[in-house]
Amino acid sequence: MVNVTKCFGDLKAVDDMNIKITNGVYGLLGVNGAGKTTLMRMICTLLTPTSGQILCDGRDIHKMEGEYRNLLGYLPQEFGYYPDFSVKDYLLYIAGLKGIRPVVAKKRVHELLGQVGLSKAANKKMKKLSGGMKRRVGIAQAILNNPKILILDEPTAGLDPTERVRFRNLISELSEERIVILSTHIVSDVEYIANEIWLMKDGRLVQQGSLNDILDSMPEQVWMLVTSQAEASKLMKQYKVSNMKTDRDGVELRIIAAQQPAACAKVVQPNLEDVFLYYFGEKGGEME
Amino acid sequence: MILFEIKKVFSRTGSKVGMLVLCITLAVTGYFAIGDTTYVDREGNGHTGIAAVHTLREEKEKWIGVVTEGYLKEVIRTNNEINAVYPYDPSDPVTSDKGYSLSQGFEDIRAIINSAFGGFRSYDYFRIDSVTEEEVGNLYENRIKNVKTWLASDEAKELYDEAEREYIVDSYETLKTPFYYEPKDGWQAAIEYVIVIIMITMLVLGFFVSGIFSCEFQWKADSIFFSTKHGRKKGTLCKLAAGLLIVTVVYWSMILLFSLIVFSVYGTSGADCVIQMGHAGWKSLYHITYVQEYLLVIVGGYVGVLFILLLSMLVSAKTHTGVIAVTIPFIMIFIQSFLGGFPKLTAILGLLPDQLLQLNMAIHTFALYEIGGKVIPSVPILMTIYPILCIMLLPILYQVYHRTEIK
Numbered sequence A: 001m002v003n004v005t006k007c008f009g010d011l012k013a014v015d016d017m018n019i020k021i022t023n024g025v026y027g028l029l030g031v032n033g034a035g036k037t038t039l040m041r042m043i044c045t046l047l048t049p050t051s052g053q054i055l056c057d058g059r060d061i062h063k064m065e066g067e068y069r070n071l072l073g074y075l076p077q078e079f080g081y082y083p084d085f086s087v088k089d090y091l092l093y094i095a096g097l098k099g100i101r102p103v104v105a106k107k108r109v110h111e112l113l114g115q116v117g118l119s120k121a122a123n124k125k126m127k128k129l130s131g132g133m134k135r136r137v138g139i140a141q142a143i144l145n146n147p148k149i150l151i152l153d154e155p156t157a158g159l160d161p162t163e164r165v166r167f168r169n170l171i172s173e174l175s176e177e178r179i180v181i182l183s184t185h186i187v188s189d190v191e192y193i194a195n196e197i198w199l200m201k202d203g204r205l206v207q208q209g210s211l212n213d214i215l216d217s218m219p220e221q222v223w224m225l226v227t228s229q230a231e232a233s234k235l236m237k238q239y240k241v242s243n244m245k246t247d248r249d250g251v252e253l254r255i256i257a258a259q260q261p262a263a264c265a266k267v268v269q270p271n272l273e274d275v276f277l278y279y280f281g282e283k284g285g286e287m288e
Numbered sequence B: 001m002i003l004f005e006i007k008k009v010f011s012r013t014g015s016k017v018g019m020l021v022l023c024i025t026l027a028v029t030g031y032f033a034i035g036d037t038t039y040v041d042r043e044g045n046g047h048t049g050i051a052a053v054h055t056l057r058e059e060k061e062k063w064i065g066v067v068t069e070g071y072l073k074e075v076i077r078t079n080n081e082i083n084a085v086y087p088y089d090p091s092d093p094v095t096s097d098k099g100y101s102l103s104q105g106f107e108d109i110r111a112i113i114n115s116a117f118g119g120f121r122s123y124d125y126f127r128i129d130s131v132t133e134e135e136v137g138n139l140y141e142n143r144i145k146n147v148k149t150w151l152a153s154d155e156a157k158e159l160y161d162e163a164e165r166e167y168i169v170d171s172y173e174t175l176k177t178p179f180y181y182e183p184k185d186g187w188q189a190a191i192e193y194v195i196v197i198i199m200i201t202m203l204v205l206g207f208f209v210s211g212i213f214s215c216e217f218q219w220k221a222d223s224i225f226f227s228t229k230h231g232r233k234k235g236t237l238c239k240l241a242a243g244l245l246i247v248t249v250v251y252w253s254m255i256l257l258f259s260l261i262v263f264s265v266y267g268t269s270g271a272d273c274v275i276q277m278g279h280a281g282w283k284s285l286y287h288i289t290y291v292q293e294y295l296l297v298i299v300g301g302y303v304g305v306l307f308i309l310l311l312s313m314l315v316s317a318k319t320h321t322g323v324i325a326v327t328i329p330f331i332m333i334f335i336q337s338f339l340g341g342f343p344k345l346t347a348i349l350g351l352l353p354d355q356l357l358q359l360n361m362a363i364h365t366f367a368l369y370e371i372g373g374k375v376i377p378s379v380p381i382l383m384t385i386y387p388i389l390c391i392m393l394l395p396i397l398y399q400v401y402h403r404t405e406i407k
Helices: A036-041 A087-095 A102-113 A129-141 A161-174 A187-193 A211-217 A231-236 A273-287 B004-008 B013-035 B052-059 B069-085 B092-117 B136-151 B155-161 B162-174 B185-209 B221-225 B231-266 B290-319 B330-341 B343-349 B359-364 B378-402
Strands: A002-008 A010-015 A024-030 A051-053 A070-076 A147-152 A179-183 A196-200 A204-209 A221-227 A239-248 A252-256 A266-269 B037-040 B044-049 B369-370 B374-377
Touching: A002 A036, A002 A231, A002 A273, A002 B290, A010 A161, A010 A204, A024 A036, A024 A187, A024 A273, A036 A147, A036 A179, A036 B290, A070 A221, A070 B221, A087 A102, A087 B004, A102 A129, A102 A211, A129 A147, A129 A161, A129 A211, A147 A273, A161 A179, A161 A187, A179 A187, A187 A273, A204 A211, A204 A273, A211 A273, A221 A231, A231 A239, A231 A252, A239 A273, A252 A273, A266 B155, B004 B013, B004 B185, B013 B231, B037 B052, B044 B052, B044 B092, B044 B290, B052 B185, B052 B231, B052 B374, B069 B092, B069 B136, B069 B343, B092 B136, B136 B155, B136 B162, B162 B369, B162 B374, B185 B231, B185 B330, B185 B359, B221 B231, B231 B378, B290 B330, B290 B378, B359 B378, B369 B378, B374 B378
Parallel strands: A024 A179, A024 A196, A070 A147, A147 A179
Antiparallel strands: A002 A010, A002 A051, A196 A204, A221 A252, A221 A266, A239 A252, B037 B044, B369 B374
16 A cells, blocks of 8 residues: 545545555454544445555556456455345355356355355345354355455454354464455454554554564553552543453452552553553544 | 346345236226226117127227228218217217217217317317218318418417428328228227336336345445455446346336237227327327337337436436435426426427327327427437437446445
8 A cells, every 4th residue: 555545525534554465464453433444445446545556466456446356355344235135145146246157156155155154054045144144154255256355344243252263263264375454343353363463543553563563562561450449440540441350359450551550560461452542542442 | 147136126025016016007907998998789788898898899890991081971971860860868868878879880980070070179079960971071171271270370379380380281281091990999098008007117117226226235235246356347237237127028028918908808900090090199290000109109118217217227326325216207207297387398398208108198299399490299309319318328327336436
């Protein structure tokens, strides 16, 4: 991406973005309105940048048209489908749109339904599926064409913990020899599978790198302490608190601060949620 | 992929209801088209239905032939004989109906005699009773004389300039006479009621096709659709093809089924009679037969329906919703009512696409336009402009959808 900017009126949703992406899993984190979906939509050619270029092997993706989109698999945040289509028909239709020949498509759909655990629901109408099942169909459609670039916006939303783990493993499997860009509000998903993490704020990447790079990038430390309810309330007003747990012994706080917040506070290893809170502050609670 | 697009349309409950509405429309319109004909027996009792249609046709078939002076004299003579036995008396409907029972066979001839010997702007059903055998031979000359008289009036001069008035007279003078007569009730009923079929079919089709382009947005399936290899090109073309296919197949199926219902009962006799052979077409400028008029009405209807529905599809592709798009056919039907009160718009109103939905109205009226100093009636203009506009809308519709951005 070369100097990519996208404006909606006066609002700069993506601001002068410069990134080079090679094979691997990229985890995109940011609060609501950070510009993540706009960025993903531009990569999917659903939006044209106001200025700058997105290049694929040196060629403008908007000029490549179908040739570029042939490399693409996309699962949007709001996965829309045709309610009266059966799962099989839906996937066959998307396969047609993706330029997969009918004979190959039938075989591939059969194979993918098995992979996402929906073989028995093949003839069920889309509108009759549970939220998790719909999400799995969404994932299946995204990987129908064995894409070289896989864009997943909130792919694990609506999945139960077992399905989430299963899906994470599937992404890890898929990540070989392709680009996977993953946006999620479940920080642990990114922590587990992303080779590189992007923290996005106000249309810009505020941090990018491996998990360790990101954790090391935080200039403040993470402190853990157990205190009384009254003291905890005071500390919460003074510091960024990434976690609070109340039990019989008192209140356990996880605080991000440059200086030791209390005599009993001990330094602990930061995690991605701490970093997220550090960079996104108050809005961290609205993270996606 | 076209089949999947069609499946998207017909899998909706609204479309299933729409199909039911079309079936009901077909049955009801067919019923009225057949029930419209009444046969009166020798006792003066009226009958409707399929048997009545057949009996009346047998009565009318006695009068098949070229409408020459001799033929017309025979009509006057027969009419006078009937009147002598069963004089018209409003206070004695039974006697009058018995008289009608004998004269219903030449009812169509009576209509043109009444028209020729009445004023241009009036119609007297009993005018025939005062027309003599000596003068009835002037029927064709009277048609021309009447229009000339009217064209010399202030009313006509205000409506038409000299070139247009000359065009009208020329059309009247060049119409080939004498006319040939055959019972033509089937064609008249078909032309009259096919308009209902065209209108209802268009409204229902509006519900079918207004969602073809907007459904992706409605179902939030747009992001996936437009990010696929073929979504923007082949996907859009398939939507366009599905729209055209649905409009074409549903429209012509309705027309075909309606025609089958009407003509299987009435028969197709009268196809080659000129439309001036009936009261509705007596004043027409067009030198066409009933079969030609019917073909013009149904082909014109198709062009009109196609244009209006392409416009609907364009609006839905542009606005990403079917709500406004579905109102387009309704607006087109009622546009004459909205704007008819503005006299300055009369010329433009005559060329709006709704005219194609009831082309028989344009055929029967003096809607004339001067293009490059040449007077041209509205029908050829409508039948030229709208097919071109339909063809022009296709690439526009494609481009609008092809360039969609998902915000």
